[in-house]
Amino acid sequence: MSPQENVKFLHQKYIQSLNREKRWVRFYQMVIFLVFFSCWELASQKQWIDPLIFSSPSKVGRLFLTKIQDGTLMIDLGYTLSETVFGFILGTFLGTFLAAILWWSPMLSKISDPYLVVLNSMPKVALGPILIVALGPSFTSIVAMGAIISIIITTIVVYTSFKEVDPNYIKVLQTFGANRVQIFREAILPASFPTIISTLKVNVGLSWVGVIVGEFLVSSKGLGYMIIYGFQVFNFTLVMLSLLVIAVFATVMYQLVELLERKLIKNGS
Amino acid sequence: MDFLKINAIHHTYFTKTTAVTALSDVSLEVEEGEFVSFLGPSGCGKTTLLSIIAGLFEPTEGAVTLEGKRVETAENEIGYMLQQDYLFPWKTIEENILLGLKIGNSLSPDKKAYALELLAKMGLKEVESQFPKQLSGGMRQRVALVRTLATEPKLLMLDEPFSALDYQTKLKLEDLVSTTLKSFGKTAILVTHDIGEAISMSDRVFLFSARPGQLHKTFVIPKELRDATPFKARNHEAYPAIFQTIWKELESLEPAGER
Incomplete structure (x- = not known):
């Protein structure tokens, strides 16, 4: 065997070992999934756990099918999803926008510093009742909840990353006579994209919290309402269904952000 | 009229507790098409001087003019290459x-x-x-x-541009940069702490002393070294003599206690 063929052979072997590892990882993931749901089903049927409280996968599945057929699940899901997406986008954009203003005016950033600290430490969901009274028990106030929960932390994190951009990049631009807008567009913003994306990932989770709590409070429609309603009439199959649907769609949103990350951050890697 | 004129520059940095004078009474002129080097120990304010020439900030006192115009108003006439x-x-x-x-x-x-x-x-x-x-x-x-x-740009400033490279790449790049700039007839200022690089690349070497940064002495590089490429200049018979002269001058700048 020539040395070249040998290298090729070894490379193939290496790729095979990578693939084998990947298959085992997938396999164990599937095992965990199946074991969890079958244990849940079994425990519920054998009455090891209270089926009234913990329901069972089969009951949740049946409820899922009926609610798909009568269309009510889609309506609730539609509300919650659009509220979350709007809240998430609004929170991230406004947060980044505020960060840009703070970067633009160091004076303003010094003045607002203590207020940002106070607002950040405050539990935002506690503002829920005020928002609902001010904006009405509707779509708007729930979107506001989804946004407000992530806006301050986004501002703080993104502003910090704006400040930490290597000053030599700014120097390069200044020697070309760049003004502040150009410096922001060419260096500050693109250098901070990785940070903005990672706040997006955090904000996906936060917006779900804001929206679900908002729906608890408004109690008219949505997956959060499904949970609070199921709780009040002691229909925990409904609660479980809602939780599972939330888990699936929160994951989908997270994956979409990761897709965006791969599109946005291109530097030849 | 002088191409680049640096006239009585003073610059002091202020912090809450200190006022550090980085440059004190620096005056020099550079002719069009000339390649000059700023050589000196660390802390002699070389980078501060470059930033002032680039018009990035104004000196506490004094002025820099390029073709009679103040550099703060010049746009894109000065190129600046960082370390x-x-x-x-x-x-x-x-x-x-x-x-x-x-x-x-x-x-x-x-x-x-x-x-x-x-x-x-x-x-x-x-x-x-x-x-x-x-x-x-x-x-x-x-x-x-x-x-x-x-x-x-009419004027090119190179702030230790080869210091982060390995020695072989550095020698090759010195030749490339030197011949490229010569072929364009560009005026250039090179900041370096490498005596050999200063000698082999430039027409004149300005030696700075530190704390506060002052222009200590100017050396004119012999014509035969100026005309050779940097790599050839390093091996030229006139090279060791000028190297020794500058070396001794640099040594004399260091305070006796610091050795």
């Missing part, structure tokens, strides 16, 4: 070299073609669509030079 390449990692090589033109709103097909031609002249072919981290350190520094030259 490291500082290519923007999220931009392709082509976007990087066109950055100066884009900032100055002067990106035309002609200028773009010129920049790409420069890139080819630097021995960088088919890298336009690559990203900086796909290139080696020496290649990146050449790209940074193209980026600086693309705006066709």
Whole structure:
């Protein structure tokens, strides 16, 4: 065997070992999934756990099918999803926008510093009742909840990353006579994209919290309402269904952000 | 009239607790087409002086004029190359070299073609669509030079541009930069702490002393060294003598207690 063929052979072997590892990882993931749901089903049927409280996968599945057929699940899901997406986008954009203003005016950033600290430490969901009274028990106030929960932390994190951009990049631009807008567009913003994306990932989770709590409070429609309603009439199959649907769609949103990350951050890697 | 005139520059940095004088009464002139070096120990205010010449900030006292105009008002007439390449990692090589033109709103097909031609002249072919981290350190520094030259600055400032490179790459780049700048007849200021680099590349060497930064002495490099490429100059018979002279002068600058 020539040395070249040998290298090729070894490379193939290496790729095979990578693939084998990947298959085992997938396999164990599937095992965990199946074991969890079958244990849940079994425990519920054998009455090891209270089926009234913990329901069972089969009951949740049946409820899922009926609610798909009568269309009510889609309506609730539609509300919650659009509220979350709007809240998430609004929170991230406004947060980044505020960060840009703070970067633009160091004076303003010094003045607002203590207020940002106070607002950040405050539990935002506690503002829920005020928002609902001010904006009405509707779509708007729930979107506001989804946004407000992530806006301050986004501002703080993104502003910090704006400040930490290597000053030599700014120097390069200044020697070309760049003004502040150009410096922001060419260096500050693109250098901070990785940070903005990672706040997006955090904000996906936060917006779900804001929206679900908002729906608890408004109690008219949505997956959060499904949970609070199921709780009040002691229909925990409904609660479980809602939780599972939330888990699936929160994951989908997270994956979409990761897709965006791969599109946005291109530097030849 | 002098091309670049640096007139009685003083500069002091202020912090809450201290006032540090970085430059004190620095005056010098550079002729058009000349290649000069600023040599000196660390803390002699070389980088501060470059930033002032680049018009990035105003000196506490004094003024710098380029062709009779104050540098603060000049736009894109001074190119500045930093110690490291500082290519923007999220931009392709082509976007990087066109950055100066884009900032100055002067990106035309002609200028773009010129920049790409420069890139080819630097021995960088088919890298336009690559990203900086796909290139080696020496290649990146050449790209940074193209980026600086693309705006066709009248004066080029090089702030220890070879200090982050390995020795072999550094020698090769010295030759490349020197011949390129000579062929364009560009005026250039090189900041360095490497005596050999200063001698082999420049027409005149300005030696600075530290704390506060002052112009200590000016050396005129012999003609035979000026005409040779940096690599040949380093091996020229006139080289050791001038090296010794500058070395002794540098040694004399260090306070006796610090050795």
